[in-house]
Amino acid sequence: MALNPQLFPNGMPVPFVHELFVLARDGVEFEIDKIPGTQGGNVKAKGTVYLSNIRMVFVASKPVGNFIGFDMPLLYVHGEKFNQPIFFCNNIAGLVDPVVPDNENRALYSTHSFKILFKEGGCGTFIPLFFNLIASVRQHNQHTNAEAQAQSRLDPLQAAQTPVDEMMRHAYVDPNDPTRIFLQQPNSEAQLRRRTYQSN
Secondary structure, eight states, X not given: OEESOOBOTTSOBOOBTTOOEEEEEEEEEEEEOOOTTSGGGOEEEEEEEEEESSEEEEEEXXXXXXXXXXXXXXXXXXXXXXXXXSSSOXXXXXXXXXXXXXXXXXXXXXXXXXXXXXXXXXXXXXXXXXXXXXXXXXXXXXXXXHHHHHHTOOXXXXXGGSOOHHHHHTOOOOTTOOOEEOSSOSOSOTTOOBOOSSOO
């Protein structure tokens, strides 16, 4: 996780090297806990969630205090579950481990719990792509897990090697789901690419 990731003026996240954005979903409500500088540490905001081959990024339509967005590397997401409550809207809930800076102690950072609520329209396009992408990232990076666990740090950018082209070609598009799928990368500013999660 990374609080307030770098964004272009239009609100789109600044991509990493080799990052491919798969989709964007407007009209979601995002809940996250343990955010420093907020009342009780909990934040609830409306906005857009972006999904790429590396991460999922929520960008608030209006800032909530100092909270503008939240970046969740797919390799750090776990315990994800799709919920379909009878009286409330469909949602994905799960946990995400923090991205710990190299010079800081892991014990100072705790795992966040998050929830993405689909308030406007269906989620029949988003849900299968999200779960397929997470499964693909985990499967592709399984061989690096043993080495990374020995070093006690898993590089979130390793997910960039996940093959997403085939998955995108066979994506089901639900007409009731307002998710936008990127058939072409949305930014013309291709030279602006991040190389690390560490801020410069």
